[in-house]
Amino acid sequence: MTSGENQVKQKPWLGQPAKTIEILQKYHFRFQKKYGQNFLIDPHVLEKIVRAAEIGEDDMVLEIGPGIGTLTQYLAYAAREVCAIEIDRNLIPILTEDTLKDWDNVTVICRDVMDMDLCELVRERNNGRPVRIAANLPYYITTPILMKILEEHVPCRSITVMVQSEVADRMRALPGTEEYGALSLAVQYYTVPEVKASVPPNCFMPRPNVGSTVITLKPRTGDNRICVRDEKLLFRIIRASFAQRRKTLMNGLRNSADLQLSKEQAEEVIAAAGFPASVRGEKLSLEDFAALSDIMSARGLPS
Numbered sequence: 001m002t003s004g005e006n007q008v009k010q011k012p013w014l015g016q017p018a019k020t021i022e023i024l025q026k027y028h029f030r031f032q033k034k035y036g037q038n039f040l041i042d043p044h045v046l047e048k049i050v051r052a053a054e055i056g057e058d059d060m061v062l063e064i065g066p067g068i069g070t071l072t073q074y075l076a077y078a079a080r081e082v083c084a085i086e087i088d089r090n091l092i093p094i095l096t097e098d099t100l101k102d103w104d105n106v107t108v109i110c111r112d113v114m115d116m117d118l119c120e121l122v123r124e125r126n127n128g129r130p131v132r133i134a135a136n137l138p139y140y141i142t143t144p145i146l147m148k149i150l151e152e153h154v155p156c157r158s159i160t161v162m163v164q165s166e167v168a169d170r171m172r173a174l175p176g177t178e179e180y181g182a183l184s185l186a187v188q189y190y191t192v193p194e195v196k197a198s199v200p201p202n203c204f205m206p207r208p209n210v211g212s213t214v215i216t217l218k219p220r221t222g223d224n225r226i227c228v229r230d231e232k233l234l235f236r237i238i239r240a241s242f243a244q245r246r247k248t249l250m251n252g253l254r255n256s257a258d259l260q261l262s263k264e265q266a267e268e269v270i271a272a273a274g275f276p277a278s279v280r281g282e283k284l285s286l287e288d289f290a291a292l293s294d295i296m297s298a299r300g301l302p303s
């Protein structure tokens with residue numbers, strides 16, 4: 001559903017703690033820990049997320065986990081259209097009969113986002129044109145959701161998400177740091193991450209026991225892209241290299257049940273990439289992994 005051109009848009013009215021409590025009590029809602037439910041109760045943070053997402057009035061926004069619809073109202077005010085995917089069916093009456101009932105540019109889908117074909121959704125609802133993704137993500141499943149969006153190449157102009165600060169640190173970590181790993185490389189291969197805000201626990205209900213961060217991931221495009229011959233191979237190598245953190249790259253490649261390189265093969269590709277034999281995976285940049293991946297791919301490895 002899209003709102004008519006001359007229609008005056010409804011302003012967000014959720015966001016204050018008192019309103020959230022009122023809605024939760026009205027529907028006798030019980031938080032489900034297994035769904036990572038920490039609802040936002042600070043209008044300044046909600047506005048920050050919308051600003052960080054750079055939503056324009058022609059944008060379609062995909063929201064994962066609308067909760068009681070607080071962020072959804074702010075997104076719907078800024079965007080042309082919002083499609084919100086919520087797993088908890090107990091929240092659906094709250095969204096459809098109450099908090100979002102007057103928003104004709106919002107569609108709520110009751111599904112587990114992990115089971116959905118998001119590319120298909122974008123094709124159906126936005127003619128395949130890139131959407132903006134925005135969410136206060138459930139923390140128990142942050143990495144799988146982001147990896148799904150990135151690996152499946154969901155057409156999007158930006159991904160703006162609230163995540164645990166520790167996860168945001170891993171996403172933008174550089175080689176040689178403790179936080180650097182497979183998540184840093186995946187996020188930075190597909191996107192350029194930028195931290196937008198730090199958010200303390202008192203901005204949520206219930207309060208999480210960790211600090212949170214709003215981070216925007218902008219997909220790499222054109223010259224900014226990192227190209228490899230075989231994207232899947234690149235990530236197999238990255239996973240093998242970080243499987244045993246304190247081991248050398250050589251051991252990571254040799255001991256990987258997935259790659260199964262012989263000692264000679266591992267030595268040869270590491271030397272061909274110009275790395276010392278004793279190098280550790282955590283010291284290699286994304287470009288280094290890309291070079292190693294192309295060398296292996298050119299040699300038909302793993303065979």
Ligand code: SAM
Nearest residue numbers: 035038039040065066067086087112113136138
């Ligand atoms: N957007 C709301 C807000 O900011 O107040 C709620 C955010 S809360 C951190 C995460 C939301 O994601 C919850 O509503 C939860 O039920 C929903 N959720 C959890 N796992 C999900 C999944 N696999 N698919 C879709 N929604 C999910």
